[in-house]
Amino acid sequence: MTTATGRPRACEDEPTPGLMSRTDRAETAFDALARALDDAAPGCKGDTRFTLDAHQLQRDEVTFLSVKVCRPCPLRALCQDYAEAAKPQAGVWAGRVYGPRRGRPDD
Numbered sequence: 841m842t843t844a845t846g847r848p849r850a851c852e853d854e855p856t857p858g859l860m861s862r863t864d865r866a867e868t869a870f871d872a873l874a875r876a877l878d879d880a881a882p883g884c885k886g887d888t889r890f891t892l893d894a895h896q897l898q899r900d901e902v903t904f905l906s907v908k909v910c911r912p913c914p915l916r917a918l919c920q921d922y923a924e925a926a927k928p929q930a931g932v933w934a935g936r937v938y939g940p941r942r943g944r945p946d947d
């Protein structure tokens with residue numbers, strides 16, 4: 841169903857992503873991820889490797905976590921949306937390592 845503006849009614853109350861600040865996008869994405877976590881337990885739950893600093897992770901370990909844990913995760917898209925908006929300072933999010941790496945500060 842659409843509204844007078846032609847947008848789907850479900851979208852009428854949602855902020856327009858292009859007009860949101862990075863912080864607002866991160867908060868919106870976090871809220872969506874948090875709601876989804878109420879109904880699903882991702883493979884990373886309780887796995888401390890997902891919260892390590894980038895330099896503490898070996899490349900083959902990241903590949904393993906990405907392929908075996910994150911790829912089949914039902915929350916992957918929401919997790920990726922949040923991480924891309926928030927740019928976390930550490931950890932593995934949706935199969936990607938965030939935060940500075942030793943010798944590669946911009947990675």
Ligand code: SF4
Pocket residue numbers: 882883884885890909910911913914915916917919920932933934935
């Ligand atoms: S996609 Fe995100 S929520 Fe899912 S296992 Fe990976 S890090 Fe955890």
